[in-house]
Amino acid sequence: MSPPPLNFWQSCDRNLLSSARETLLEVLERDADRLVNRFYDAFLAHEKALPFLSHSVVHERLSHSLRKWLLTLMEIEPDGDLSDFNDRQRRTGEVHARIRLPMHLVLEGASLIKTDVSKALLAQYGNRQAAIAIVLFNEVMDYAMLQMSEAYVSGAAQRAKVEEAYRLFTLGQDVGVERESQRAALMEWSQSVIFGLFGAAGSKPRIEPISSSEFGLWFRHRASIMFQGSLMLKNIEKDMREIDDRLLPKIENRDAADGTEIAAVVARLQSLVEEIKFLLADLFQSLSASAGARDALTNALNRKFLPSILGREVSLCLQHGTPLSVLMIDVDHFKQINDRWGHPAGDQVLRQVAEIIIEHTRAADIVFRYGGEEFLVALVETDHDKAFEVAERVRAGFMNTDLNVADGTSIRGTISIGVATHRGHPDFQHLIDAADKALYLAKNGGRNQVIAA
């Protein structure tokens, strides 16, 4: 069976097909240079693609590949074995993933080429002949793109996985040692600059830029992975650029400058180094807050894993027809407890809720800290009635538990629970929304109760 996206090729009259192919080959051979340039001009307009394509060697190589690729498209035999054709597209998709050339830019380039070829066909050939060739060309381009896209997406996902593993591995190393040794490396560099200053005037010692110092290399090649996405990285980068581009040249050429100017330069250098030191400390500080997979207070799972886990559980449901339920649990009057008895008492209450949830669920169920005083529990292979029972037990269990809020003082509290059961929608967000709505009803209906969606 031929793949469905080559339907027009398949159903096309054979004579019509072979004349359309000749027409296309004519246009492609004649216009190849123009089409290839069109493709790369559009690429170059995107800043994201620039690093890959600005290099002239690359441009030439990729241009050559693209031209060859366009012409081989016409060799497709939709009746024959497509595996060679498909392999070629998949390999291309894999290379794009490896060189980080975004798929949507490739799709954009393909679309541009399609329009250009269509225009050329309409300008030169009879309308019917042009129209047939346009549809055929579109189909084969689309077919190639979908093969490429499949390989690209799987390559890009694989890359993201390994990068995350490496980042976490980097974080798992002894971070305290790294923090101290990089602080020391920074200080060492700044000391070398100061000593350089006191060297024989006029000797113009070559001062090492901070960006290529041990600290600089570490910062650009390791810190950028460890602290991925942190805004502080940008600030340190900015400070380093100011040092290397503005301050160091003035220090190196210091005979030319008078003493007052050098003093101002050194003062600025000192304040920038101090700033980098503080930012660095903050960066390391921020790690402990964000890296945790579990909430330190309640030991519940970090909600960042929610999409991953719930998405997976929903697709297991759809595959095997097993049930899945979700509890959304909220502590009643939590603010009042905090206000009256203080934050340590509030923390104690949250820990107690988590403990009672764990007591009434199984090892395969998953408990998330969802928000301040909210928990979300995924009950695997649990239908609506069973989920309601579990929720009731958790609610009753908590209501009957003494909460120690201060030395010798214990109070009782209540929780409200919304229950939702998966009803076939593939987007897990629907399930969460339903549980949330049920919780809202439980709250509005007087609290200390379980409501099922």
Place this chain on the structure above:
Amino acid sequence: MSPPPLNFWQSCDRNLLSSARETLLEVLERDADRLVNRFYDAFLAHEKALPFLSHSVVHERLSHSLRKWLLTLMEIEPDGDLSDFNDRQRRTGEVHARIRLPMHLVLEGASLIKTDVSKALLAQYGNRQAAIAIVLFNEVMDYAMLQMSEAYVSGAAQRAKVEEAYRLFTLGQDVGVERESQRAALMEWSQSVIFGLFGAAGSKPRIEPISSSEFGLWFRHRASIMFQGSLMLKNIEKDMREIDDRLLPKIENRDAADGTEIAAVVARLQSLVEEIKFLLADLFQSLSASAGARDALTNALNRKFLPSILGREVSLCLQHGTPLSVLMIDVDHFKQINDRWGHPAGDQVLRQVAEIIIEHTRAADIVFRYGGEEFLVALVETDHDKAFEVAERVRAGFMNTDLNVADGTSIRGTISIGVATHRGHPDFQHLIDAADKALYLAKNGGRNQVIAA
């Protein structure tokens, strides 16, 4: 400036455009049902997409969205503000990533719709009118697809990241405890079956299937993440299916069967439980071998991180124009050392090579265990001459080191090194290949030497 992929819309004569739009809207409104069914039929032919689409509620909802989506495509104003249009496509791409609906299936469906619409246009309208409408329709579909694709890819990569983080987190838990408690859960289940057997005959005790026992739930919801991709998972699954589908029904209906048959069933059950126990032990055993980010022997980085790190370093090169070099290092006559002095001596040699590499490189450089007796070193911000120097120092350092191969006996060994420096190609594989070729020349040229590509 209008985005390049809407070039034909932009350059099209306004009267022609508005009549083509009307034509398209006519066809789309008339054929919407057929097109939507075409799309889903193609989807359903793919097993991978099945779980999401077989559910009738989903089918109806998604069909409704697709129909609406098709018609709103025609509302595009290429001269106007496209941000609403783009946002809509991106949201769709995000949802697809969330529900794990592969992008290439969406591209396939889009291509099918394009061909169908083209055929309808060619059949019904004048050739010129049809051709113009075909090109316009293709362009706007492609434009929507590229927006969708961008959001999808970023969503899918994000998901892969979080899933990997969760998997590693799961592995980071106390694995020994998990192994023992799941072995116990398995034994507990099999015991409950045996006790069930000795219950009053004819009382037909309800025996819990292994798949919904504590062990079964753990296996399907947690082990499948922890041991992702292991073939042993499939074997355990198969055994569990045989137990639940074939053996347990016979045990439950045991009055009907004679004693001999029951004995055979129980014997088979016992052997399957034993097999699961062994597979489980193997699974946990396999963890220690594969999970390591560093090679236990030499402390060099696992080569699984090579694509991620080298890909990143190559793109830093291209962005900042900094140099990057790679050393491929191989121990000369390693097999002979192993054969003559035994494997512990070989291990000692490998450790020594790693130590000497570390001694001559900086904190930001990265050392990989590349193969049996091969190491790959990425020297960041290092040009060709500098890399050659480093390689020479490593070679000379190793040559002058005593290798303790047995109590009191030490020998000397040599290494060969291939050096390659990044020359602008965005694919890091080129750099590795070049270093590999240089290493081959060093080996063939007599060993104990450095050759630069």
